[in-house]
Amino acid sequence: MQIHLVLTAIGPDRPGLVRAVSDTIADGGGNWLDTRMASLSGQFAGMVLVAIDAEKADALIASLRALDSQGLRIIVQRSDAHPPVVGRTVRLETIGLDRPGIIRDISHVLAEAHVSIIELESELASGAFSGEAMFKARARLLLPEGLSLVNLCQALEDIAGELMVDLTLDEAAEAVHV
Structure with missing residues (x-):
């Protein structure tokens, strides 16, 4: 069964941050679905929606948190499927x-x-x-x-x-x- 992870990332902006996150997601078996990213006042800030098999989620979360050693703070929130929004x-x-x-x-x-x-x-x-x-x-x-x-x-x-x-x-x- 697939679940979604919503990631937020922040750290000093420098080349290679998106590569580090995308490599970690791909290596962990995740599928990068949706993104919002920007550089704000010298800080890289982003949100990513990832789909992953439920049994691989914990390992991917641990790998993403290890990016802290590269100056990138990652927060992960699990998200269940929601009914379609009406409006x-x-x-x-x-x-x-x-x-x-x-x-x-x-x-x-x-x-x-x-x-x-x-x-x-x-x-x-x-x-x-x-x-x-x-x-x-x-x-x-x-x-x-x-x-x-x-x-x-x-x-x-x-x-x-x-x-x-x-x-x-x-x-x-x-x-x-x-």
Whole structure:
């Protein structure tokens, strides 16, 4: 029987870290399924979903933890199969002058509407004309059954002005600007 392992890895960024993790997974009989990785402030950080036969999991986990000797801290969480999630996905894009609390305030609105954040990426970039720090975020959201996109737009619109950001919700080909 196959199980899933969700790995998180962090350590000082240097060439060869992904190779070390991928070699360890392959040598242990695991199958690398899904990944999110980035270099943040000189630190390598990543998440990997691995499928493996249940009887090989403990040995693979021990091998992954041995990567600590190379400066890579690995945390492993076993994950059982979950029933398919019901709902629809939308994309949310945010851009505005950087200030503390943007993600906090948006995530509060989403949580109150029972919206799940499937993926979230953010970055700080220099404004094209002004050179000021611009905060940009992109998220893929899972809306619960019965939640109207119009209602979610209204809830986000209520905070967009306070945050001084532009928010865009996009469902398939139709974009709704907030």
